[in-house]
Amino acid sequence: MSMDEREPLLTIVGASKSFPGVKALQDVGLDVRHGEVLALVGENGAGKSTLMKLLSGIYTPDAGEFFLGGERLEITSPRQAQELGISIIHQEFNLAGDLTVAQNIFIGREPRRAGIFLSDRELNARAQQLFDRLGLALDPRQRVGELTVARQQMVEIAKALSFNAKVLIMDEPTAALNDLEVATLFDLIRRFTTPDTGVIYISHRMDELKVISDRITVLRDGRYIDTLDTDSTDMREVISLMVGREITGEARPQVTDAGTDVVLSVSGLSTKGVLSDVSFELCRGEILGFAGLMGAGRTEVARAIVGADPKSAGTIELAGKPVRIDSPAVAAKLGIGYLSEDRKAYGVLLERDVKENIVLSSLPEFTAALGFMKPAAIEAKASELVTALSIKTPSTSQLVKNLSGGNQQKVVIAKWLVKDCDVLIFDEPTRGIDVGAKDEIYALLNALAAQGKAIIMISSELPEVLRMSHRIAVMCEGRLTAILDNADATQENIMDYATRFSAEGTVMA
Amino acid sequence: MTTTPTASDTASTETGRPGGLVGRLRGQLQQLLAFASLIIIVAFFAFASPHFFTTSNITSILVAATVTGILALGTTFVIITGGIDLSIGTGMILCGVMAGVFLTFWGWPLWAGVLGAILFGGLIGFVNGFNVAILKIPPFIATLATMLIAAGLALVISGTKPIYFKETPDFQAIMNLSIIPGMRFPLGVAIFILMMIIAAVLLSRTIFGRYTYSIGSNEAATALSGVNVNKWKIIIYTVSGLFVGVAGVLAASRLSSAQPTGGLGLELEAIAAVVIGGTSLSGGKGSIVGTVIGALIMAVLTNGLRIMSIPQEWQSVAVGTVILIAVYLDMLRRRGR
Known part of the structure; x- marks a missing residue:
């Protein structure tokens, strides 16, 4: 991409923002050049989101100036930022699921007749023009709630571009995308970056930054650290700037060998309309990775095993004995724990404290006669686990919502450890967790395996699957297409098995 | 919105452009089903009693x-935003009393008294909207x-006694006037039908309806899109209040007097009609046709x-029992797809 001699497209000077008790940003400056993709990286809490919210008019800065094409900007509201040419695509999409694609794109600026009347026909036509221009295969009339995550993101991007954005900010745009969808997204980003526009790209995924970005700006603890040219930079360097210490990237598992006694044996597992004939075995001390594209059925396997979804066929044996699991409660009783990918919705009670969360699923063990709880026993167990898992919390009475994502995840793990499960199923265990904390979660998984737990790890990040798993199960369209030994697995052959579609042309554009 | 991939996700991408067509047919089907239940209930009673289908x-x-x-009808808007309005029953009674005050105590001309009572309903709605949108008090x-x-x-205003419309005897005609010669078809029912049309047009064809759905579907997203959510919430509660005013005038007209008691419980009947009609209490979904069918199902059942x-x-x-069955069937249908 050509870097011309003009002054930067966007410049931020001395941006500061404090919240009660927290200095979220201190004197941060950066610039985006014409036609470039600037990656913005930093651990959770480094100030990336705050900075982007200042730029997009959601927060008002305490200090600092913004210049777009040399002109000073007064940003007062998200809408006004959009009209100035700055559009942001949040990690959590801002779409109304019950409205159609076109209705979402033009919300707040619908062409009206007689002041109040709308014409969906006109709206659809305009949206179609926009899609044709951008080369997007979207139906303006479809309800957004019916779309896949990747397509919802396309709607967000189309909406942002419909404002003729000069600067497009994307916050973790690939968090919920599979590799093919990521490729489509990158294609779209490349088409968007012309000599008059620029992109600020926020991501935790270093491999992606290498591909898509021109320069990388690092923030840490609310401060500007450095900006590096992507081409001449080793990603390890970026990570060490982010966390302020060296991280030893481990490509392959350094764990001890997995055992050979089979703990969990699944054969012929099928569910109505999704899974067909899934069979595998899981051994003591083993981490079995589950790879596949979004919608391949990995989460559904986990849900079917623990009885969260009804099975239409198949048997499950636990330590050689056939078991019947109709509900997650039965699974838990049998020692199978499922840690959902959606931690906040299914994993923790955000408004309750650490100790209550840790003992939640084993409360009967901490209950005396007449239903009175035993606070001392609860405290003892909770402290034990907080120490064992090095959960960073001032006390066991801290509310879980005040912990970082990584520590919340550890609380969920602690909960299942109290339950003394033999089989633990982790669904996207590091989603939304920053780089430093990821390493701790990996170490924890390895330690659990070393203790003899049998672990299933579902992950959309191939490097993570390769790094952690003894064996890798690959799924496509609800079928298991391969189980690979770690030594035989590569990103390439996993992707190959993950795209073994039964019919042609089913891959989404 | 959860992002768990489902079979329908892949299905919709495989068909490439599942277009509005399938979706719209499905939407039509849902209303047809509600309509079919109404027909079944009517057919049942017509069969059971010769006096029914006259x-x-x-x-x-x-x-x-x-x-x-x-x-x-009015409260459908509020419910689609994800809100609820418990004040419509007693609010309607208060609007009737205000009609009595304007017409009987203050001697206003008929049109002014009626308009005043309707606008008073709007005022109650405005107060609700202000409290919900600006003071952030939960709607309940x-x-x-x-x-x-x-x-x-x-x-208090009526002195706990009914107010009779002595000065404006024509007031009772608003509900009761027969408008088709040789047949008892009261003006009030025609007004009901007119209100249906107004509500349906408002919800499906105007910016007002669009933001009603949008706020109920994802309030934060709507606000970030530059829509003044607070302003629109106040407008939505106010419009709902205007419907309350109209209902209050018709209720008083029907009895030729403004009764100061008796509204309590009507709000729940109205909410029940909305819910039977397929509008979701969690917001974002609903239709006027559904509400009309819901209201008719309730009336047919009682009758x-x-x-x-x-x-x-x-x-x-x-x-x-009907509410339980209707809502459960509606949930099954939504889950089924």
Whole structure:
């Protein structure tokens, strides 16, 4: 991409923002050049989101100036930022699921007749023009709630571009995308970056930054650290700037060998309309990775095993004995724990404290006669686990919502450890967790395996699957297409098995 | 919005452009199903009693449905935003009392008194909207408070006695005037139908309806898109209040007097009609056609059971059961797809 001699497209000077008790940003400056993709990286809490919210008019800065094409900007509201040419695509999409694609794109600026009347026909036509221009295969009339995550993101991007954005900010745009969808997204980003526009790209995924970005700006603890040219930079360097210490990237598992006694044996597992004939075995001390594209059925396997979804066929044996699991409660009783990918919705009670969360699923063990709880026993167990898992919390009475994502995840793990499960199923265990904390979660998984737990790890990040798993199960369209030994697995052959579609042309554009 | 991939996700991408067509047919089907249940109930009563399917009885059903129906129409907007309005029952009574005050105590001309009472309903709605949107009081609490306030004010203002429309004898015609020669088809029912059309156009064709759905579907996203959510919430509660005003005028006209008591419970009947009609209490989904069908189902049920001489005590048991069945079937249908 050509870097011309003009002054930067966007410049931020001395941006500061404090919240009660927290200095979220201190004197941060950066610039985006014409036609470039600037990656913005930093651990959770480094100030990336705050900075982007200042730029997009959601927060008002305490200090600092913004210049777009040399002109000073007064940003007062998200809408006004959009009209100035700055559009942001949040990690959590801002779409109304019950409205159609076109209705979402033009919300707040619908062409009206007689002041109040709308014409969906006109709206659809305009949206179609926009899609044709951008080369997007979207139906303006479809309800957004019916779309896949990747397509919802396309709607967000189309909406942002419909404002003729000069600067497009994307916050973790690939968090919920599979590799093919990521490729489509990158294609779209490349088409968007012309000599008059620029992109600020926020991501935790270093491999992606290498591909898509021109320069990388690092923030840490609310401060500007450095900006590096992507081409001449080793990603390890970026990570060490982010966390302020060296991280030893481990490509392959350094764990001890997995055992050979089979703990969990699944054969012929099928569910109505999704899974067909899934069979595998899981051994003591083993981490079995589950790879596949979004919608391949990995989460559904986990849900079917623990009885969260009804099975239409198949048997499950636990330590050689056939078991019947109709509900997650039965699974838990049998020692199978499922840690959902959606931690906040299914994993923790955000408004309750650490100790209550840790003992939640084993409360009967901490209950005396007449239903009175035993606070001392609860405290003892909770402290034990907080120490064992090095959960960073001032006390066991801290509310879980005040912990970082990584520590919340550890609380969920602690909960299942109290339950003394033999089989633990982790669904996207590091989603939304920053780089430093990821390493701790990996170490924890390895330690659990070393203790003899049998672990299933579902992950959309191939490097993570390769790094952690003894064996890798690959799924496509609800079928298991391969189980690979770690030594035989590569990103390439996993992707190959993950795209073994039964019919042609089913891959989404 | 959860991002768990489902079979329908892949299905919709495989068909490439599942277009509005399938979706729209599905939407139509849902309304057809609600309509079919109404037909079944009507057919059942027509079969069970010879007095049911007569012109005069059908008119009574429509008359009985009018007041609750208009309340339900207005409150459909509020419910689609994800809100709730408990004040519409007693608010309607207060609007009737205000009509009495304007026309009988203050001697306003008929048109002014009626307009005043309707606008007073809008004022109650505005207060609710302000409390919900600006003061951020949860809708349940905010409107529970105005429900009690309206009930009390109706008694205080009227001196706990009914107000008769002595100065404006034509007032009773608003509900009762027969507009088709040789047939009892009251003006009130025509007004009910007019209100249906107004509500349907507002919800489906105007910016007002679009933001109603949008706020209920994802309020934060709507706000970030530059829509002044607070302003629109106030407008939505106010419009709902105007419907309350119209209902209040019709209720008072029907009895030729403004009764200061009796509104309590009507809000729940109206909400029940909305819910039976397929509008989700969690917001984002709903339709006026659904609400109309819901209101008719409730009225037909009450009327039919009475005609079959089933004691009144049992009627609310039946209505409650219908609500459970209707909402459960609706959930099954949504889950099924």
